[in-house]
Amino acid sequence: MLAYARDRRRWLVFGRPRRVGSETHRERAEVLLESLLTLGPTFIKLGQLLSTRPDVLPPAYIDVLSALQDEVPPADWADARVVLEEDLGSVDTRFQDFDTDAISGASLGQVYRASIDGDDVAVKIRRPGIETLVESDLRVIRWSLPILIRFVDESRSFSLENLADEFAKTIREEMDYHREARMLAEIRSNFDDDDRFLIPEVYEAYSSDRVLTMAYIDGTKINQVDELDAKGIDREQVAENLQRSYLQMIIDDGVFHADPHPGNLAVTDDGRIVFYDFGMSGRVDEFVQDRIVEFYIAIANQDIDAILDSLIAIGTLSPEADRAVMADVMELAIADARGEDIEQYRVQQIVGQIEDSIYEFPFRLPKNLALVLRVATVVEGVCVTLDPDFDFIATATDYLTEQGYREESIQRVLEDTAGEVRDASRSAVRIPPKLERTLDRFERDDQFVRVGVEDSDQVFATLAKRLVYGMLLTMSLFSMGVLYALGAPVAAVVAAVFSAVLSIVLYWSFRTPSSISTKPQFTRQNLRQRRGEE
Incomplete structure (x- = not known):
């Protein structure tokens, strides 16, 4: 978080904004990737969500996090069996055969192969205790994001403010196997008449909100x-x-x-x-x-x-x-x-x-x-x-x-x-009378032009501040000389300190983005330079 914030502003809470290259972004992203993998299931999912948010992270981060696969070692079968039997009953009575070695493991669940009445099925079981872990991690995320928001610009903070709620909703939906079964069934029905695709059928009698049983393909x-x-x-x-x-x-x-x-x-x-x-x-x-x-x-x-x-x-x-x-x-x-x-x-x-x-x-x-x-x-x-x-x-x-x-x-x-x-035909009929009235006003010197100046970047405000800073600096320098000549060294030192502060403020007003200099934009040269860096 500190690295991400410092990439946006040199000294976190002050100093002019800066822009680091794609190589630095990629190094930061690799560290973030390792951290997410270490932190566990919730943060792996967070990384996957972040990889879909180019409005939050730079392209280098998106590229690195896009490779984040939701694959972790499966939980112990004894723990998974508890979840399965709490929801469906005894494994030995409900399933004809059940292979206790998981065929795949993910951050929120794991999949086992089994059989029901001779049909091969895949049984997806929510990872034991994952609900408590997810809720704990979500509290950490909700606590962390408001801190990060203080160090980023307004538009980025808008995206980050909504990220925690969006992520919480997404991960809870993914833990809800009833919802997954409904989505699967709906998509499967949309491809019922297309033999180019196969989507597993859900065994509803063998499914719950923590267990999803599907045909094995x-x-x-x-x-x-x-x-x-x-x-x-x-x-x-x-x-x-x-x-x-x-x-x-x-x-x-x-x-x-x-x-x-x-x-x-x-x-x-x-x-x-x-x-x-x-x-x-x-x-x-x-x-x-x-x-x-x-x-x-x-x-x-x-x-x-x-x-x-x-x-x-x-x-x-x-x-x-x-x-x-x-x-x-x-x-x-x-x-x-x-x-x-x-x-x-x-x-x-x-x-x-x-x-x-x-x-x-x-x-x-x-x-x-x-x-x-x-x-x-x-x-x-x-x-x-x-x-x-x-x-x-x-x-x-x-x-x-x-x-x-x-x-x-x-x-x-x-x-x-x-x-x-x-519309153009109607306008062609209406324009000549209006044009004639306008020309008559010009002839009578009775035409006024109103001009509105848009200053979304507050250029005029910046100019005014600099003029005020400049006048105050001139007055303080003049006062310092007069006070020193009149034999008032203490007052002269105070005026000198005030002059120094004004000089720093005036200097920084020319270095911050509020200066009248052109904002960085996408130009051909800029794009070629960035592609060269990448």
């Missing part, structure tokens, strides 16, 4: 490309199917699996994709879905203004953001991604530039939008592992076209254009 881990090739699986088709599944979940269904790292995805021998672990899942409302469609279409069309409009509409960027600067960021992102040696461009690079921009122009991200952005980049990373030439935009464009979204977008543009033509 075996498969090859999706990033084990050598095994997939040995089995003759078309990796390019798997990558396309995976991307289409998430486009459907986010754009059409409004409910999505939000943790698509390779440990939660597998491929069957016949090429079908298996989804595991729905503890981290989210919903997207219709408004956000429409904005995401607009965003994808704008990227497909390389329409910079439309990209910015969709980001502003969705709440990622402020309407007050410098459009010229942000347009430059988007233009460079697309230009870099579509280099001479690259035929397609990666949405991960574009989203990366957006996330970088969000940190420099820190605006709050809606919770589920942060999840959507992270899902988009993680899914594409998996797809590129399967197919190094995978073209996200081509797949997304085909999907949007097949579902009729692009045609709808064109139709809306035509309707908007027709409306603008009608």
Whole structure:
């Protein structure tokens, strides 16, 4: 926390702000990663949440924390058995067979393989005593964040203030296996008629809020490309199917699996994709879905203004953001991604530039939008592992076209254009009389012009302060000379100290960000320099 705060301001509570390079950020992030792993389950989850918040942490932190896998050694079976039998009854009577060696361990739960009436099942059991540990850790987080907020700027503190409550809600949802079962069942029903995907069925009679029993589906881990090739699986088709599944979940269904790292995805021998672990899942409302469609279409069309409009509409960027600067960021992102040696461009690079921009122009991200952005980049990373030439935009464009979204977008543009033509026609009729009245006023010298000056950066206030400091310094220096000449050394020393203080204050007024110097912005040179550092 101290390192993060000092990266923002040289002496924590005073001194001018500073900006450290990506290398320093990465070193800080590596230390943070080790600390989170040492602190245990709750903080591992906190790190995963932070990896979806580019409005809180710099890009280097996001990159390091994105690799944080929710894998820890499983708890002792004797303790897990207590939880299982308290909720479901005796293991020996409820299950035909039960393998007491966990097949996977996570920070909040662990999974065992068993059988019910001859059917193979996976039994997910909440880690024993995790509720008490989580509540204790949440109290630490709630106590720590208000301290950190005192050392960051106002916009960052707004995001941090809401982070504790958001995290508490997220981790409690993930510990609620009833909720996970409902989300799993809903997503499964959305893919009922699609044989390209497999989602486990829930055994409700063998599930509770601490135990979740699902059908066991075996498969090859999706990033084990050598095994997939040995089995003759078309990796390019798997990558396309995976991307289409998430486009459907986010754009059409409004409910999505939000943790698509390779440990939660597998491929069957016949090429079908298996989804595991729905503890981290989210919903997207219709408004956000429409904005995401607009965003994808704008990227497909390389329409910079439309990209910015969709980001502003969705709440990622402020309407007050410098459009010229942000347009430059988007233009460079697309230009870099579509280099001479690259035929397609990666949405991960574009989203990366957006996330970088969000940190420099820190605006709050809606919770589920942060999840959507992270899902988009993680899914594409998996797809590129399967197919190094995978073209996200081509797949997304085909999907949007097949579902009729692009045609709808064109139709809306035509309707908007027709409306603008009608408005322009009305204005053409109204303008001549108004213009004639204005010219008559000029002829009679009866025209007044009102000018309003916006000073959001308080430039005039800064100038006024400096003038006052300068006049006081001049008067104190003059007074010091007069008092010394009149034989009043003590008074002269007091005037000298006052002059020294004023000199320091005046000096610092030229070094703080409130000075009239230009604020750092995204320029081509700045971006190239930062990419060079990285």
